[in-house]
Amino acid sequence: MSARAQGSKKRTRIQVQNEQRIMDAALEVFSTYGYRGSTVDQIAQRAGLSKPNLLYYYAKKQDIYVAVLEHTLSDWLQPLTKLDPEGEPAEQLWNYIECKLELSRSAPKASRLFANEMLHGAHNIEPYLRGELKSLVEEKCGVIQVWIDAGKLKPIAPVHLLFMIWATTQHYADFDAQIKALCQDKREECFGKASTTLKTIFLDGLLP
Amino acid sequence: MSARAQGSKKRTRIQVQNEQRIMDAALEVFSTYGYRGSTVDQIAQRAGLSKPNLLYYYAKKQDIYVAVLEHTLSDWLQPLTKLDPEGEPAEQLWNYIECKLELSRSAPKASRLFANEMLHGAHNIEPYLRGELKSLVEEKCGVIQVWIDAGKLKPIAPVHLLFMIWATTQHYADFDAQIKALCQDKREECFGKASTTLKTIFLDGLLP
DNA sequence: TCAGTTTCTGACCTTTCGGTCAAAATAAAA
DNA sequence: TTTTATTTTGACCGAAAGGTCAGAAACTGA
Incomplete structure (x- = not known):
């Protein structure tokens, strides 16, 4: 057996x-x-x-694939759960961004695995997307909306803010080849500059 | 023959x-x-x-692949060339962001083709990355740096600003599966909200 | 119309790859 | 030690896929 x-x-x-x-x-x-x-x-x-x-x-080959996807999904989900409605928006969001960027640095393979799966239609994680992830995202978008309604954040579409955070942080894992080609800095320095740039733009915006 | x-x-x-x-x-x-x-x-x-x-x-199969990559590369490069040092930074950058977002909407396949190539090490476009793209990026980073030095933009790392713009706009093509699952809006509405959210965050930042 | 060139096809070859199976080797239980 | 269950292996299979080739068909220019 x-x-x-x-x-x-x-x-x-x-x-x-x-x-x-x-x-x-x-x-x-x-x-x-x-x-x-x-x-x-x-x-x-x-x-x-x-x-x-x-x-x-x-x-079967696909069984291995699905297993390794599921195996890493929970790690991926976790940081978002920590977004605390009680905390200060700026601090909470920056925590989350930093955490995701750190994940891109420390676990780029997991990031690329997901990116690849997404890119090809996400057929193997559909139930996860429409279930676990969706409900968590809805919950946290609710939190962000409360912050907006309280005047603590500019009025933006919460889910698109999440998209922006995911995109910008995972980019450093998924597009590593491009970053290596365009950024002559050493890895540590590159992530350092990325971090401060993200902080400035997300929290303060580009214009003085 | x-x-x-x-x-x-x-x-x-x-x-x-x-x-x-x-x-x-x-x-x-x-x-x-x-x-x-x-x-x-x-x-x-x-x-x-x-x-x-x-x-x-x-x-050979690879000849087809390389040909279609090269075929679409130039379209991909073009918007960045239009970033005008003479113009107002906010307007110029926003133009560029809108243009890239529109490309994600109208040519998602090209975006996914590149994303996939990047994800797997970009071996077929290395010369392009380290040649044409790199010199264009260096030029435009120079432009951004001038804007910063003139006090027209916050002091951020120009190349990471470009990374952010690429990441956030291409995300809507590359991660289409995820967006479809999490965003119940119709396509047009979704891109509309994305656009205004990007504008707010890039130009003004999240905090009021 | 006709020779020469370009385009197209069916049949075929080889390699790679996912997957199977009977049986051997090893570990665990009694 | 003996029996039973688990783990491992080599040999093999069939399908899929990249690529070849001789020659047929279609097009082109004189």
Whole structure:
């Protein structure tokens, strides 16, 4: 019987270890080459397993892909949950932006994995988009709207503010190749300048 | 002799027509499925040609890909060239932002094609990135820096401002799936709200 | 009309890749 | 130790995909 088909049964030590290895390898490979560009052999090799052995844990290529997507989705969601309605808008939003930028720096592969999935229609995470993510976004847009109504923020469309934050921060992971080509700064310095520029523009705007 | 190998020789009517068809089909297919996810057969079918016939015009799959990339690169570059040092910064930048947003609306496939290429390391457009694009970006960053030095803009890192503009505008093409899932507005309304939100945040900032 | 060129096609080749399977090897339980 | 369950492997399969090629068809210019 294949390892994953066992369902609720307790997981073996070996099972846990190998599944972790597979997830790591899959994130590496899928984020670099995309779904179709990645081969099961590649992932198996990176995980230190033979192909049939890998297929013993995840019966199909797509199963690996969906697993690694789900595996990283929760990390992606978390920062937004921390947006606190009680806090000061400027501080709360800046916290969130910084946190997302830091994620782009520390976990660019996860970012690229999602970006790739989005780019190709997001068919494998539709339920997540229209479920978990959507309700969280609606909740937090409510919070932002309250801040606007209280006169603490300019009147903008909350969801588009979120889009802007996502776009600007994830850009540093997703378009890394372009940034490397255009920005001669070292990584740390580049992210530093990005951070201060984002802060100025989001909070103060460009005009003096 | 294959059509493309003829080099400088004058192009036939049929050649021009079929190459155009191929470029259209290739943009459609590559932008939807990515490089590895697309098949030569698919492109041929969409172009209304048989596979060997398509391969008569472009000998290899990668040749088609590079051709369609180059074909759309110039359109992508153009808006930035119009950034006028003589004009008012706010107006010039807003023009540029609007123009890029409009491109995301009217040519989302081109945007997704680039995004995909970037995401996977941009190996096919490296020379473009480090050549044409880089020198244009340096020139325009110079312009922005002059505006800053003249006290007409807040002191931000010019290149990161460009990154922000690219990120926020292209997001609406590249992450279309996510936007469709989270934004119940009709397309036109969505882009309208995006536009006003971008204007407020870039020019005025979030805080009242 | 006819020779020469360009365009197009069907059949075919080769490689890659996702996936299967029977059986061997290893670990765990009794 | 013996039995049972889990894990691993090599050999293999079929489908898909990139690419080739000889020659047929269509177009072009004289």
